[in-house]
Amino acid sequence: MKRIVLAGASGSIGQQTIDVVLHHRDAFTIVAVSVGHNIAALHGIIAQLSDLRMVCVAEQSDAQMLQQTYPSLAFCWGEEGLLQMISSVDHDLFVNALVGFRGLHPTLCAIEHDKDVALANKESLVSGGELVKAALAAHSGRLYPIDSEHSAIFQCLQGNDPKAVRRLIITASGGSFRDRSRKELTDVSVEEALAHPNWKMGGRITIDSATMMNKGFEVIEAHYLFDLPFDQIDVVVHRESVIHSMVEYCDHAIIAQMGTADMRLPIQYALSYPKRLEMKNARPFDFLDYPSLHFAPVCFERYPLLKLAYAVGEKKGNLGAVMNGADECAVELFLQKKIRFLDIEELVEAAVAAADYIEHPTLAELKKSDAWARAFVRARQEGACK
Template sequence: MKWISLLGATGSIGTQTLDVIRNHPDDFKLAAFSAGRNIDGAKKIIREFQPEFVSVAEKAGCDRLRTEFGSAVTFGHGEEGLVEAAVYPKADMLVNAVLGSVGLLPTLQAIEAGKTIAIANKETLVTAGHLVMEEARRHQVDILPIDSEHAAIFQCLQGENKDEVKRLIITASGGSFRDLSREELAHVMVKDALNHPNWSMGAKITIDSATMMNKGLEVIEAHWLFDLPFEQIDTILHRESIVHSLVEFRDNSVKAQLGTPDMRIPIQYALSYPNRMALPGSNRLDLAEIGQLHFQKMDKARFYCLKLAYEAGKIGGSMPTVLNAANEAAVTAFLEEKIPFLRIEQLIEKALARHNGIKHPDLETIQSIDAETRSFVRSLISF
């Protein structure tokens, strides 16, 4: 039996994690979870999974839940509650599925508490990968990737010598606007951007997929997870989202991990690692039925956010913190229909250009830079 603490339980990855737990009641139990502002969603999870601790964003929501469930469950709220859920003593593993850099502090605290980390919150590693991986090594804690691309690379590397890896090849669907020109992108609307061709995801990550920033963040995340330089991490456009990523070795052989676009597969692999389990309700991959798989070179002039991510990652230090914070602020503005689509990349570029990088920032410095960058981007939006 493995006890799970789940941050972001009502989001896309969170609900699919709950589905995995639901399908294997003798193997996994939910010890604690966070649910942001989705109080009704939290109530349903409490009734079904009977966790011991629950955290929500605000005290008012916490009070509502406490009134309904009494002392049967312990409740918390805010950042303190998020951390308490992450380090909950009964939990063996933290599944970090929250959105944005809010996942950083709970992850660091859970590492210090000796929890295995299953991470779907890429912003944690983008914002402070050096701190996270240093702490993981110091406390001998495993960081297991949930993103389908990183889970694919992780599986391809099983039984292999990392020194024999020539490069990682991360696949990208191209997102909602993969067939549009730069000129056509100037006129796209929020509802169009949220219509992803392959995956069902939350709003922010769907926009990141459309700008290709999602792939840029994954490149930076892969750098930290697999300890390889950016020169050995490539991206390739793959429309079908069947090949989730590839690893090329020094003898020019290539291993790929394939599967249907179902996030429960990498989630379950992280929860059950190093073993595999049956996955009820998942469709088998039928290559004969698919017939063809398509691949295309990535155009960084077309997908400018990917270019910015590579540049920020190579500079390192505090620059990826700025990249992520500026992107989050700009995407929020786009979703609120305050800026056009191409303005996202322009705001990110302005934030990066004005920042004087810090080589090895500590947590306090990272948090300060994150907050200052968001404020700067919002100031540009207000004009």
């Protein structure tokens, strides 16, 4: 029985993780969760998880109220409470389904306590990849990817010599505006940007898909997960999104992982590795649903934030934290209709260009870089509005 601590239990990945666990009660159990502010969802989560021992929420007042309602459970709050939960609850696997930069410290904490980590929080590697890599080298825990693209690559690597890899090929849907020119993006609305052609996702990831910032993050993730240089990591636009990513080997053979767009598959593979378990209540993939598959090259001029991510990934230091913090803030401003769509690119590029570069940042310096980037974006936006 694999005991799991789940951070971000009320989000999409967290909910699907719970679904996987409940369908394989003989293999997994969840012993602790965090939910932030979503107390309404927490009541349902507690009712589902019979082995739950500890819960972390964002606010102390919520923790104290919940303690009265559920006296048999232990409650904690805030970032310190989450770190305490990771370090004190006996478990085998930490599932990080948090969103944003705040996921970095919990990832490091779990690794430093020799826990395996199933990672859906891409910011852990985008912002702190060097710290995560150093922590993995110093401790016994392993990192398993949950992102569908990285899970696909991980699966394509099984049984093969990593030294024989020629390149990784990450597929991209192209986002909401894949059929529009840059000129046509000048006055697009928030509603248009959120209308992804393939699926419905959260606000930030949908906008990041439209700018290709999300794909840039995935390139940086792949660099750290699979220890390959950036010139061996390519992105290709694949409209149907049924091939989740590919690996090309030195003999030019390409192995692809494909299937229906169901995030429970990569979640389950990260939980069960090296075993494969039956996917319950899942729709099998049918080739006849896709008589044609399409692929196209990615143009850096069309998607400048993808180009920026390659440059930031190469330079490392604190620039990943700056780029991510600026993007989080700029996307939030766009969703609030305070800036235009193309302003997101301008603000992120400007923040990276203006940041003080730190070659070997500490976690504290990464937190300062993240905060600086957000403040920079807000100040620039406010100045432009005056």
